[in-house]
Amino acid sequence: xxxxxxxxxxxxxxxxxxxxxxxxxxxxxxxxxxxxxxxxxxxxxxxxxxxxxxxxxxxxxxxxxxxxxxxxxxxxxxxxxxxxxxxxxxxxxxxxxxxxxxxxxxxxxxxxxxxxxxxxxxxxxxxxxxxxxx
Numbered sequence: 001x002x003x004x005x006x007x008x009x010x011x012x013x014x015x016x017x018x019x020x021x022x023x024x025x026x027x028x029x030x031x032x033x034x035x036x037x038x039x040x041x042x043x044x045x046x047x048x049x050x051x052x053x054x055x056x057x058x059x060x061x062x063x064x065x066x067x068x069x070x071x072x073x074x075x076x077x078x079x080x081x082x083x084x085x086x087x088x089x090x091x092x093x094x095x096x097x098x099x100x101x102x103x104x105x106x107x108x109x110x111x112x113x114x115x116x117x118x119x120x121x122x123x124x125x126x127x128x129x130x131x132x133x134x
Contacts (some may be wrong), residue, residue, distance in 0.1 A: 033051070033112055
């Protein structure tokens, strides 16, 4: 009976590994953000909407990676062989690397949008109504 435990555990881990990542689809990239200094209001609103879409899609992808990582973890890791532990560790490292790269890209895209939004607000600021100092 005990001989079946490693075999069963191996099959469960293999199926978890196969299911871990294929369902996580990397989102399509955000459209380029216009130059805030010269963009129109409509262009900036469209860029805001596109950045929001990308942010939402990327968060779905990151949640999928987290679920995939959670599926790799067996209920009782003490029953794993060294080879099974190494395989799971390698798969977890790959998922963590994908997660980190996605977070870096998301921060870059959102940061670029925010920079262009500041430039837009600066370029389209209402002229000051204060009287010049004498």
